[in-house]
Amino acid sequence: MDLNLTPEEQQFSDELRAWLKDNVPPPWEGSNDNEEESHAYFNYLRDWQRKVFEGGWAAISWPKAYGGRGASVIQQAIFQEEWARANAPMLVNGLGLALIGPTIIVHGTEEQRARFLPRILSAEEIWCQGFSEPNAGSDVAALGTKAVLDGDHFVVNGQKIWTSIAHFSDWILLLVRTDANAAKHKGITALLVDMHSEGVSLRPLRQLTGESGFNEVFFTNVRVPVSNVLGKINEGWTTAITTLMNERANLGTSIYVAYKRNLDALLERAKVTTRFSRPAAEDPVIRQKLAQAYLELEIFRLNTYRSLSKLAKTKVPGPEGSISKIFWSEFNQRFQQTAMETLGPWGQLKELDDNRWVYGYLRTRGNTIEAGTSEIQRNILAERVLGLPKSY
Amino acid sequence: MDFDLTKAQKLLQESARTLLARECPHERVRELMETETAFDEKLWQSIAEQGWTGLLIPEEYGGLSLSLVEMAAVVEEMGRACLPGPFISTLWASALIDVVGSAEQKKKYLEPISAGDTKATIALIEQSADWDAASARMRADREGNHYRLNGRKEFVTDAAIADVIICVAWDGKEIFILPVKQGAHGLTVTATPGIDATRKLYRVDFEGVLVPASEVLGTGGRALEAIDRATSVATVALSAEMLGGMQWTLDTTVEYAKTRQQFGRPIGIYQAVQHMCADMLLMTESARSAVYYAAWTVSENDPQARHAVSIAKAYCSDAAREVGNRGIQAHGGIGFTWEHDLHLYYKRAKGSEIMFGDANFHREQLAKLVVDEHTD
Numbered sequence: 047m048d049l050n051l052t053p054e055e056q057q058f059s060d061e062l063r064a065w066l067k068d069n070v071p072p073p074w075e076g077s078n079d080n081e082e083e084s085h086a087y088f089n090y091l092r093d094w095q096r097k098v099f100e101g102g103w104a105a106i107s108w109p110k111a112y113g114g115r116g117a118s119v120i121q122q123a124i125f126q127e128e129w130a131r132a133n134a135p136m137l138v139n140g141l142g143l144a145l146i147g148p149t150i151i152v153h154g155t156e157e158q159r160a161r162f163l164p165r166i167l168s169a170e171e172i173w174c175q176g177f178s179e180p181n182a183g184s185d186v187a188a189l190g191t192k193a194v195l196d197g198d199h200f201v202v203n204g205q206k207i208w209t210s211i212a213h214f215s216d217w218i219l220l221l222v223r224t225d226a227n228a229a230k231h232k233g234i235t236a237l238l239v240d241m242h243s244e245g246v247s248l249r250p251l252r253q254l255t256g257e258s259g260f261n262e263v264f265f266t267n268v269r270v271p272v273s274n275v276l277g278k279i280n281e282g283w284t285t286a287i288t289t290l291m292n293e294r295a296n297l298g299t300s301i302y303v304a305y306k307r308n309l310d311a312l313l314e315r316a317k318v319t320t321r322f323s324r325p326a327a328e329d330p331v332i333r334q335k336l337a338q339a340y341l342e343l344e345i346f347r348l349n350t351y352r353s354l355s356k357l358a359k360t361k362v363p364g365p366e367g368s369i370s371k372i373f374w375s376e377f378n379q380r381f382q383q384t385a386m387e388t389l390g391p392w393g394q395l396k397e398l399d400d401n402r403w404v405y406g407y408l409r410t411r412g413n414t415i416e417a418g419t420s421e422i423q424r425n426i427l428a429e430r431v432l433g434l435p436k437s438y
Numbered sequence: 439m440d441f442d443l444t445k446a447q448k449l450l451q452e453s454a455r456t457l458l459a460r461e462c463p464h465e466r467v468r469e470l471m472e473t474e475t476a477f478d479e480k481l482w483q484s485i486a487e488q489g490w491t492g493l494l495i496p497e498e499y500g501g502l503s504l505s506l507v508e509m510a511a512v513v514e515e516m517g518r519a520c521l522p523g524p525f526i527s528t529l530w531a532s533a534l535i536d537v538v539g540s541a542e543q544k545k546k547y548l549e550p551i552s553a554g555d556t557k558a559t560i561a562l563i564e565q566s567a568d569w570d571a572a573s574a575r576m577r578a579d580r581e582g583n584h585y586r587l588n589g590r591k592e593f594v595t596d597a598a599i600a601d602v603i604i605c606v607a608w609d610g611k612e613i614f615i616l617p618v619k620q621g622a623h624g625l626t627v628t629a630t631p632g633i634d635a636t637r638k639l640y641r642v643d644f645e646g647v648l649v650p651a652s653e654v655l656g657t658g659g660r661a662l663e664a665i666d667r668a669t670s671v672a673t674v675a676l677s678a679e680m681l682g683g684m685q686w687t688l689d690t691t692v693e694y695a696k697t698r699q700q701f702g703r704p705i706g707i708y709q710a711v712q713h714m715c716a717d718m719l720l721m722t723e724s725a726r727s728a729v730y731y732a733a734w735t736v737s738e739n740d741p742q743a744r745h746a747v748s749i750a751k752a753y754c755s756d757a758a759r760e761v762g763n764r765g766i767q768a769h770g771g772i773g774f775t776w777e778h779d780l781h782l783y784y785k786r787a788k789g790s791e792i793m794f795g796d797a798n799f800h801r802e803q804l805a806k807l808v809v810d811e812h813t814d
Contacts, residue, residue, distance in 0.1 A: 428712030
């Protein structure tokens with residue numbers, strides 16, 4: 047056991063830190079609450095990712111042959127920490143880089159890899175993920191969007207929902223049913239679908255926070271070439287599992303830094319908000335809650351490092367990722383409540399800290415639902431880690 | 439960076455598990471908890487033969503010179519076995535002597551502790567029940583070449599079986615650390631039976647107990663620092679012991695959920711039970727991260743060590759109790775019986791939660807470090 051960085055890890059960290067220092071753009075100043083502004087913000091992010099790509103930092107975990115650096119998991123963790131610490135903007139093609147690219151690397155043909163991977167890296171083509179449907183949420187394999195073979199094309203009909211960034215996307219990784227008579231996991235195929243195809247339409251969904259981050263996507267007689275099947279026909283579940291494992295394997299280190307920033311901001315606020323004429327930071331109950339937030343966040347970081355050390359040896363993300371998912375999502379809900387209690391009446395006002403606390407509080411409700419609900423994560427832990435019998 | 443036990447550390451832990459499963463089965467734990475001191479000489483000797491009583495003690499005093507990470511790996515297994523007796527007490531006292539004692543004093547105490555010939559404990563807290571060492575007010579008054587001790591200590595673990603009781607006292611101006619031999623004139627040790635019968639607590643009265651001035655281990659600020667350091671070491675070890683108890687409770691509950699049938703199916707098929715088990719897993723694994731991080735930072739003298747110790751004890755204090763609550767609930771009626779072993783761990787968890795400060799105590803320690811010092 048040794049928590050110090052090796053010389054190689056330190057060198058990697060130094061190199062990245064230097065690059066970020068020279069290249070991180072000034073933060074986006076505009077708002078994000080109308081279509082014109084969101085497009086301008088989107089273009090700002092797209093330009094940033096191109097710069098990152100040119101610097102060779104877009105997908106360090108990918109193999110060198112496909113434009114990555116073949117980085118170790120520890121280097122990936124360092125990458126995320128440094129990224130967040132430098133306050134560098136997010137990479138707009140995040141789903142392509144973290145989920146879909148790695149799935150194409152595993153299941154794609156050489157032609158597909160050559161066609162799609164470089165454009166994912168450069169953000170020339172933005173990707174979204176079309177798995178969930180109105181009647182297939184936690185039970186993704188119950189999906190009903192149909193694809194019927196017609197010559198050398200599939201014809202797709204159906205609907206997806208909760209599709210993040212679909213309104214900016216050029217391509218979608220789509221799960222469709224290609225054999226209605228097979229068992230539910232057996233008749234699924236993964237398709238790479240051009241979002242600009244005829245018959246694709248979408249409707250933004252407004253969240254309880256007021257913003258529209260995700261969409262309903264409709265497919266009406268959309269023609270997709272058979273050459274765009276990712277993996278094998280009727281074996282799309284295998285492809286999907288690769289994507290889902292990558293989703294759960296989210297390293298957590300960038301989440302840590304983002305949450306640490308929230309905690310630091312709250313500690314500052316606790317000094318200027320008062321209780322009975324004394325700073326909230328001196329109130330014994332508030333102190334307990336702030337300390338609890340601090341210690342939980344530290345344990346989240348430590349859990350992450352333990353998982354990474356394990357992943358560095360086994361190479362395959364395991365079901366333990368569900369511990370991390372439950373931990374960060376439920377932590378964030380507790381933290382935002384602590385923030386509201388610390389801020390007192392100010393907590394409810396959008397004007398305080400650019401809507402940071404109102405938005406943060408409301409947004410956390412989604413944390414225990416997105417990327418696999420807490421209930422699904424607990425099922426996974428019970429069944430795959432503890433070996434209890436399957437409940438469904 | 440590698441946040442995992444090394445191969446050698448894993449081997450050490452496995453050998454501890456094997457030995458304790460053989461030498462300290464639950465029948466033996468139950469026999470010992472019914473005795474006056476919960477001490478078993480034969481068991482103590484087999485532990486000493488492994489070198490564990492001297493695991494942290496420098497080689498020159500007969501120890502193994504290993505780090506707190508190895509200690510945590512071994513003590514975790516003691517927690518899994520619910521080992522009764524004075525291991526944590528002796529570890530706490532030996533860590534204090536190691537920090538504050540002279541070479542001569544170390545030789546005098548640490549060699550026989552390493553060899554398994556001496557058990558020790560620390561008499562720190564008083565009627566005020568305050569874990570802050572600076573609050574000690576038991577009198578130590580100079581009389582010629584001696585100090586005369588008068589007063590009462592409470593919650594002293596294993597005091598009846600300890601060969602030496604390290605006493606924290608006050609002369610009206612500063613703190614003193616003094617060793618008192620078992621059986622010393624004026625020393626009265628009275629059992630105060632508590633929730634956990636596997637780790638005995640005592641009230642210790644000092645009525646004019648004389649300690650030669652030459653035997654004083656430390657005084658003043660240096661003494662307080664030494665107590666702080668030794669208590670950090672012991673707190674990490676205790677947290678590791680709590681982790682082992684959590685792991686046993688989790689394993690036992692999962693096994694029960696797989697075999698116990700209701701409505702014609704194992705109860706582990708029901709999500710209400712599954713989710714309790716998943717929460718127990720989450721808490722146990724999170725405790726594991728906190729414990730080994732604390733062990734590493736303390737052994738490396740890392741600047742984060744103080745934070746890490748309080749993170750570990752605060753988290754383990756809450757988690758060990760909550761894991762126990764869920765373990766009993768998932769077992770149903772059988773979990774509430776004397777016959778089932780769950781209550782041994784449940785009671786140990788509560789006693790350990792209190793020892794060295796509970797979660798509220800350590801959260802306040804963290805608030806001092808993080809809320810008060812915050813300058814962002």
